[in-house]
Amino acid sequence: MKTSLDSLYGMTACGWIYGGPTRKNAFRHSCYRLCVGSVTYQVSRGISDVDWHSRSTLKRTFPIDNLGAATDQVYPLSEMVRTQFRFVTDAIWQQSFELAASGQEVPVHSNLFFDAMNAAATNDYSRAIMNLAMSLESCRDLNFSRLHPAKFVQGRGPRLEAPFNDNDLLKHLSRNAQTAFRRDFSTEQPQHWPHLQNLYVARHHVGHGKGPVFRTEAGLKSVNGESYLAMQSAAAAALNWMETLTTSSIPASKKRV
Numbered sequence: 001m002k003t004s005l006d007s008l009y010g011m012t013a014c015g016w017i018y019g020g021p022t023r024k025n026a027f028r029h030s031c032y033r034l035c036v037g038s039v040t041y042q043v044s045r046g047i048s049d050v051d052w053h054s055r056s057t058l059k060r061t062f063p064i065d066n067l068g069a070a071t072d073q074v075y076p077l078s079e080m081v082r083t084q085f086r087f088v089t090d091a092i093w094q095q096s097f098e099l100a101a102s103g104q105e106v107p108v109h110s111n112l113f114f115d116a117m118n119a120a121a122t123n124d125y126s127r128a129i130m131n132l133a134m135s136l137e138s139c140r141d142l143n144f145s146r147l148h149p150a151k152f153v154q155g156r157g158p159r160l161e162a163p164f165n166d167n168d169l170l171k172h173l174s175r176n177a178q179t180a181f182r183r184d185f186s187t188e189q190p191q192h193w194p195h196l197q198n199l200y201v202a203r204h205h206v207g208h209g210k211g212p213v214f215r216t217e218a219g220l221k222s223v224n225g226e227s228y229l230a231m232q233s234a235a236a237a238a239l240n241w242m243e244t245l246t247t248s249s250i251p252a253s254k255k256r257v
Contacts, residue, residue: 109139109239116232125202125212125223132235133203136242137169143242144172148180170200173238185241192234199231 063071088096116131144150145158153159163176173196174186186193198214202223206212212223221227 107139107142109135109142112138113235113239116235120225120228120232123225125228126206128228129199129202129206129212129223129231132199132232133169136235136238139239139242140164140169140172143245144180147245170197173241181245183241183245185238189237189241192237195227195230195234196238198227199235202231 065071112131112135116128116135119125119128119131141150141158141160144160144164148164149161150158151161159165163179164172170186174184178184185196201214202212213220214223214227215221223231
């Protein structure tokens with residue numbers, strides 16, 4: 001039996017109703033592994049994704065006779081929108097189910113990422129943008145602190161030492177990561193980098209009580225479904241990139257003892 005990632009995410013929503021928060025979190029973590037940890041092309045768009053496969057505008061005004069038949073040729077309008085997704089195999093499902101049933105704690109950044117997807121499904125892009133940014137920053141603190149000196153602060157979590165001791169995540173993923181880990185997300189995945197930059201421009205505006213907008217050559221543009229999906233894909237790639245950093249990337253002089 002095969003099922004799409006869209007169907008799986010719909011099951012995630014059902015998990016909240018029937019399974020309670022614990023089962024929901026475990027299943028969301030399972031789906032996160034499917035979407036980000038595997039080689040899928042793009043993360044599932046959200047609960048309402050099936051509504052976007054065929055967006056139709058068939059409502060037309062045309063003359064009819066006394067029997068209700070059209071008296072003129074009717075030219076309906078329709079629009080097909082294709083979404084990239086892969087099917088889940090039995091092997092992928094089994095691995096994900098075992099992860100979900102293992103009792104491991106679900107990372108905060110995983111839940112935040114799926115909260116962003118939930119918000120985007122209702123076109124609440126302000127909340128979606130903030131959740132994506134929080135997901136990235138939580139993932140940075142968790143994974144960078146495994147490889148780089150940090151102090152644990154009660155009620156806050158890891159506090160990274162220089163050069164990660166400020167709030168510029170884009171710099172942390174690029175030139176700071178190059179210095180500390182000999183890795184640079186901006187050069188390794190340049191297709192995602194502009195969208196990550198747009199995400200943080202939008203995050204800045206939302207954080208100051210304004211709408212989610214980003215810069216273009218024509219001026220500021222509001223985040224819509226298409227631009228948000230590009231940001232979400234970039235965030236997913238960055239999350240996976242941070243989770244897969246290893247000690248082999250770190251110069252010997254900078255490795256923790």
